[in-house]
Amino acid sequence: MSSDRFNAALRAIDAANAQDPNLEEWEGALHPKELLYGRRMTEWQARLCPEASEALRLAARGQHIKRWEVPRSDYPKTREGYLRWRTRLYGFHGDQIGLIMAEAGYDEASIQRVKRMLTKRDLRTDSESQALEDTACLVFLEHYFAPFAAGQDESKLIDIVRKTWRKMSDAARTHAQELDLPGNLGAVVAKALDTGIS
Structure with a gap:
């Protein structure tokens, strides 16, 4: 309610x-x-x-x-x-x-x-602050990553994925991996993750 x-x-x-x-x-x-x-x-x-x-x-x-x-x-x-x-x-x-x-x-x-x-100061210590950041990251990946990626160098996109991934919780990362990203962006995410992100 x-x-x-x-x-x-x-x-x-x-x-x-x-x-x-x-x-x-x-x-x-x-x-x-x-x-x-x-x-x-x-x-x-x-x-x-x-x-x-x-x-x-x-x-x-x-x-x-x-x-x-x-x-x-x-x-x-x-x-x-x-x-x-x-x-x-x-x-x-x-x-x-x-x-x-x-x-x-x-x-x-x-x-x-x-x-x-x-x-965004309490991402790792406050569950709701982290949830807000997770939400923003998922909205970016689903709706804004593709328009941003147009004409960008792949290495820059990989770096952006890595930085985004570091800010997300494990639960949000699971959702992110389930996104149906257009074009080669799924491959870009896979490459970023293959390098290992802690």
Whole structure:
């Protein structure tokens, strides 16, 4: 059972993401990019953790809330620039969800719980933070890896798979191996795993 405040917060997250000017085609229709991403996150989170807390469910749905307002292009095209952008996003997304949760009636402890999950600092010590990361990794592999891979060197793709794999739990890795990836991406994953990942 979902609480009234949860349903209100979920609707508000979706309403915010429905404003995304960037569109993505999916199943013959155009969708606001981050609205579609949030729904994909919810689908995978429900598969991984059907009994998840409201905090985890909100963190999953809102992980990319209003991301277009903090564009990557505002930061240098360097590794340092990328890390600065990602750090800024963690705080931005947390603040956006925090405002929505407060309006829906959540207490400060619940809001801080969601914000902490979004920082990704507790992956190996907090099961829900790990579940959120697992969800994001599976959404990436299923929906975004193929578009990203177009025109990329295979060695770079193998490196990305290795880095993604290291962040995932054993349960998420099992799901990842069951994905029906297009083209040669299944072979890329197999090559990455053949090298041994701890």
